[in-house]
Amino acid sequence: MSKSVTYQNVNKIYDEKGKNPVHALKDVSFTIEPGELFCLVGPSGCGKTTLLRATAGLETISSGKMFYGDVDISTIPPYRRNIGMVFQSFALYPHMTIFENVAYGLRVRKVPKDIVKKKVTEVMELVGLQEELKRNPSPTALSGGQQQRVAIARALVYDPDVLLLDEPLANLDAKLRRYMRAEIRRIQKQTNITTIFVTHDQEEAMAVGDRLAVLRKGVVEQIGTSDDLYSSPQNAFVSNFIGKMNFYNGSLVSVTDEFAEAKVDTTEITVRVPRSRVHLEDPSKGDIVLIGGRPEQLYISKEKSNNSIRGTVKIIQHLGSFVRYEIEMPPEISKINFEIDMDSLQKDVKEGDEIEVYMKEDKISLFSPDGREL
Ligand SMILES: Nc1ncnc2c1ncn2[C@@H]1O[C@H](COP(=O)(O)OP(=O)(O)OP(=O)(O)O)[C@@H](O)[C@H]1O
Ligand SMILES: [Mg+2]
Numbered sequence: 001m002s003k004s005v006t007y008q009n010v011n012k013i014y015d016e017k018g019k020n021p022v023h024a025l026k027d028v029s030f031t032i033e034p035g036e037l038f039c040l041v042g043p044s045g046c047g048k049t050t051l052l053r054a055t056a057g058l059e060t061i062s063s064g065k066m067f068y069g070d071v072d073i074s075t076i077p078p079y080r081r082n083i084g085m086v087f088q089s090f091a092l093y094p095h096m097t098i099f100e101n102v103a104y105g106l107r108v109r110k111v112p113k114d115i116v117k118k119k120v121t122e123v124m125e126l127v128g129l130q131e132e133l134k135r136n137p138s139p140t141a142l143s144g145g146q147q148q149r150v151a152i153a154r155a156l157v158y159d160p161d162v163l164l165l166d167e168p169l170a171n172l173d174a175k176l177r178r179y180m181r182a183e184i185r186r187i188q189k190q191t192n193i194t195t196i197f198v199t200h201d202q203e204e205a206m207a208v209g210d211r212l213a214v215l216r217k218g219v220v221e222q223i224g225t226s227d228d229l230y231s232s233p234q235n236a237f238v239s240n241f242i243g244k245m246n247f248y249n250g251s252l253v254s255v256t257d258e259f260a261e262a263k264v265d266t267t268e269i270t271v272r273v274p275r276s277r278v279h280l281e282d283p284s285k286g287d288i289v290l291i292g293g294r295p296e297q298l299y300i301s302k303e304k305s306n307n308s309i310r311g312t313v314k315i316i317q318h319l320g321s322f323v324r325y326e327i328e329m330p331p332e333i334s335k336i337n338f339e340i341d342m343d344s345l346q347k348d349v350k351e352g353d354e355i356e357v358y359m360k361e362d363k364i365s366l367f368s369p370d371g372r373e374l
Pocket of ligand 1: 014045046
């Protein structure tokens with residue numbers, strides 16, 4: 001039976017009584033559903049590994065509680081938590097065969113020999129290594145992707161309640177990594193073991209997870225499906241971490257219960273945004289805001305109008321189904337170049353050209369400028 005994992009106001013302060021305490025997890029509270037494939041994603045140092053290690057019991061927490069199902073596991077030692085864990089480095093035993101590597105967790109649990117054989121065979125089939133198992137070499141004689149499969153098999157073989165994966169694909173090359181994303185989803189769906197997958201790569205998190213939690217500096221910024229996070233990011237940080245968001249500097253002109261109107265700095269251009277896409281606490285006239293549009297929510301044209309802003313085309317990248325234009329904007333509007341995606345190559349637009357930038361007004365969102373940086 002799969003189990004849920006719940007965090008209740010979990011705090012972790014490293015070196016709490018020392019000179020340089022680090023508040024690595026701040027009031028983390030959420031629940032992962034039984035059988036869910038859940039991703040923790042965020043920039044380096046945001047607390048992903050700390051949360052995973054705390055879940056496994058390898059790190060004590062400073063305050064708060066953690067549950068597997070209804071059971072409070074906050075103070076239960078790691079070896080009694082029935083956790084499977086996979087690390088970035090694989091951490092296989094080079095002096096043992098792959099059979100013995102996978103069997104290890106069963107041997108420790110004193111499982112009878114015939115059942116060990118059966119379980120190892122089953123799990124190696126699950127991860128697609130049945131042929132390698134017949135040869136049964138040492139893990140050093142396998143490719144990186146195969147070694148990672150052995151590591152996954154080793155973590156799954158004793159039917160853990162929860163499977164924890166910390167950057168499991170980081171040591172693989174780009175192509176294999178993309179392939180293994182789908183493999184991990186397949187294996188997880190087949191076993192239905194509640195799984196937490198840590199990565200700093202937003203694309204990987206979106207591809208792998210049923211749901212994602214975006215962490216920043218120890219705080220859970222937002223939780224949702226890839227679609228929730230991409231379509232309805234709740235703040236500027238999430239919007240620019242899960243996918244790209246271009247920001248115009250602006251100010252709020254008016255607010256009602258239904259709409260807010262914002263003006264792009266130093267221009268007369270205004271946008272009217274429905275209240276559901278206004279992510280400001282207590283908005284009021286005159287507030288400084290960021291006007292956000294994703295690459296596909298802006299467009300370029302040679303035609304100038306009252307609603308356009310002139311920028312300079314820096315780089316044009318043909319990316320298969322779309323073309324990405326990197327545009328330098330006037331510095332008072334944005335110091336960071338915009339990325340604008342067009343369905344097709346604009347034949348008359350070259351790198352170095354001046355170009356007019358427009359918003360698809362019905363798609364635009366407003367954010368508070370706080371915490372925009374990664
Ligand atoms: N043993 C430790 N003692 C003191 N501080 C630590 C310790 N381990 C981690 N930290 C700090 O806690 C914070 C969170 O670290 P953590 O390893 O959880 O980040 P992460 O999100 O896994 O990052 P990465 O993507 O780089 O692996 C960081 O500021 C880190 O420096
Ligand atoms: Mg880490």
